[in-house]
Amino acid sequence: MPADSGFAFVVIQHLDAEHESVLAKIIQRSTAIETQTAAEGLEIEPDHIYVTPPGVSVTTEGQHFHVAKMAAMRSKRTPIDDFFTSLAQDQGEDAAGIILSGTGSDGTIGLRAIKEHGGLTLAQAGAEYDGMMRSAVQSGMIDMVLPAEEMATKLVGYFSHATRDESERDRRKRDVAEQLSR
Template identity: 90%
Template sequence: MAQAARKASTRKARTSPPQDEREPALFPVIGIGASAGGIAALQKFFPEVPADSGFAYVVIQHLHAEHESVLASIIQRSTAIETQTAAEGMEVEPDKIYVIPPGVSVTIQGQRFHMAKMAATRVKRTPIDDFFTSLAQEQSEQAAGLILSGTGSDGTIGLRAIKEHGGLTLAQAGAEYDGMMRSAVQSGMIDMV
């Protein structure tokens, strides 16, 4: 009996797809990129989101690497959805909001977060592009990218990847700081503003 179980287990292990060929999660994962003015936009956005949408939300906010972030607690005050700071290896689950910690570049693979310390401050940092690009590869049509208030162009390359993999791309209308939104819209890759 034990030998038969071992054979079945070995056969199952051989037929499991490699981690990079796994199916996307059965629920949508929404990446939300923000910078200057983003906290106010997030405080307006999340009260409108149903607590049982079945989606996972990942917030990538440009934050100074040296400062501890209280963004998760700020968002939690405006929503009933469980909000927490993402950590290395944490599994992404539906009906939760994850906030990316400062000073790291985060990707998603195998429905888990993976973090790498960001390069020196003189190098242009693009944490939104980094996450959106990995989200597109992981989730395909089950991915969505949303750009909120912010300056610069971070997020535009990642939105292109999401669009090319069949996902949904959105940008905030009337953003307090509209640089990131304008860059995204001018790319021609936005489904809805």
């Protein structure tokens, strides 16, 4: 991904509250994009990568993070659904949800919210742990299944507003409505 794409990325992983995450540092070693841990009230800025801390549910409202302690029962923890749902409400058709490697079905409900608001949804082809990807694809809410290395090009192309006109936006909204009714 170009360091000046204008996008903000939020990386959500399933970690116990007691497990310390070093993911932000690992990502920072591989990119020129500024990487930091999401925190309560932090403004979400373009050209940044945010990693959610363990044991919390992170949502967004007004382009700021809100952090809440996660449910004690593991079966009730859905940090990806929580974030995607808030992202859909906050950013509408400017939202994108991407499911990478993982197990379970967390993220599938949030992808539906993103699609209902006209956003873009992607899933990783060839994921080592493909349970989340399969759940998302089976929901019918995925626009494209791609290898991770092809996603940056698709995101930049999709969100280049200079080449998108109103008729294309109207067509996308009709397509989403038809897909949701199916």
